[in-house]
Amino acid sequence: MYILLALIAACALGIAVHFVLPHRSLRGVVVVPAIAAAVSAVVYTLMQWSGVGEDNGWLWLASIGGGVVACAVVGFAVTATRHRADAEKKVALGI
Template structure:
């Protein structure tokens, strides 16, 4: 049950990342939310396998920090990649004349 809670909280934090990280017009509406939820859930499961207990505080802190950080990293990477791809396409189109 805790995995469900941490995943939902991770999704909400991932959605908040969308409005914090610049360049939200270069990726989809739910990308950061889904990435945040997936990264938070994966971190939670990995920490459980490493011996953390579900009622301990560190598993919550680490999961709810790492998930949004991954979502922010993906959002930043997508923004940079899209800007570079758009600039390259513009250069190719202008140079084709």
């Protein structure tokens, strides 16, 4: 049940990252928080399987922090790719 706390925290911080990153109109609203929650779930589960207890702070730091860092990197990459693709389309169309 503690995994839900990590997922909710990562998703909430993912929403904050969505609004902090530039060009948020070039990506979906749910992309960044969904990535944060998914990465957080995977990290939390893997650390639990490896024997890290729920009372260990590294479990929480790695799962929530890893989710936030991963969603920021992927969100920035998605926006940069979309921005570059849109610029290429404008050049191709002569706009």
